[in-house]
Amino acid sequence: MLKLFVTRHGETEWNVEKRLQGRLNSNLTANGVRDAKLLGESLKNTDFDMVYASPSKRAVETAKLIMGNRAMPLKTDERLMEIHLGEWEGRTTEEIKQTEPDLHHLYEEKPHLFKGTGESFVDVKQRVDSILQDLEKAHQNGNVLVVTHGVVIKVLQTILKGRSLEFVWDPPIIEGTSLTIITIKDGNRTLLLEGDLAHKEEKHLF
Template sequence: MLHLYIIRHGETEWNTEKRMQGRLDSDLTEKGRNAALLLGERLKDTVFDRIISSPSQRTMDTAQLVRGKRPISFETDERLMEIALGDWQGKTEDEIKALFPSQYDLYWNHPTLYENPEGERFIDVMERVASFLEELVNTTPSGNVLVVTHGVVLKTLYLLCRNAPIDQLWDPPFMHGTSLTIVKLHEGRKELVLEGCMAHCR
């Protein structure tokens, strides 16, 4: 039986500015770094067989903080990267809404219909997440694996666990920075054990 401890990266400077990051990056805030340290303390007694991060700097920084002094290296996997957003990347939500009003509406209100000529659809993200999970179960069928990734990746993972349609992408819970989700993978089933938990920051 495999348990995935999946976290979203800590809060970044662009998060505070409501600026879309996608494949671009910005530094963790002090709040984001502190939350990652608190999560590391919360998980200090959990033994991880692997730590796998998106190759984005904000996720790798978060992974290092959560890992703490554990004598284990971490790997990166491009399938864990945030949704590619093309020309949206680096712009604030208000700027995107003004420049791409119909696309912006579809992104938030009709995600099945959302398309970005310079980026990815949500189904593209879901397919690479499914590929990651399938390979992970084959290579690491049991134990605990820490995965550090991004908000949209987590949201598509929830859909896969629930066998739900993309139109339910934005259903609760909200993915706060360093939120912890635990998924149990066993005999082809994906069970959400913990969803978007922020108990370490209370």
């Protein structure tokens, strides 16, 4: 049985500013660094065969913080990158609401119909489907850590639940370093945990 431990990168400066990142990048905040270390501590007894991360700096840094001093192979894959938001990247949500209210409404309320100057959610689903299939082929057993982005994980949830992209924003919210766990056995995919933050809630124990 393959067990996927999927997490979002830690909180970044642009997350705090409510500024869209997409393919651009901003640094992890002190909270983001701390939370990644806490997740690593909570997973210290889990042996990972491989770590896959989005090539974005915030994801790679989060992966390394989770890994800590453990020697684990790390591989980046562009299919794990955040949705490409084109001209929206680097701008705040409020700015976009004011300048492009109709398009922003689609993004928030009808994501299956959204298409800006970058990717659509359909585009993201195609690459998430692709890497999920490749992970199944490459790792039939064992534990694999995947460090990626919020939209990627939300799209992954719809795939696993067999739901339309129309419902991509349905709860739970995927916060920084939240943990989603999936098992795959004989082609059967099971979502065990979604957006879990237990490692942050128990930070006083470490």
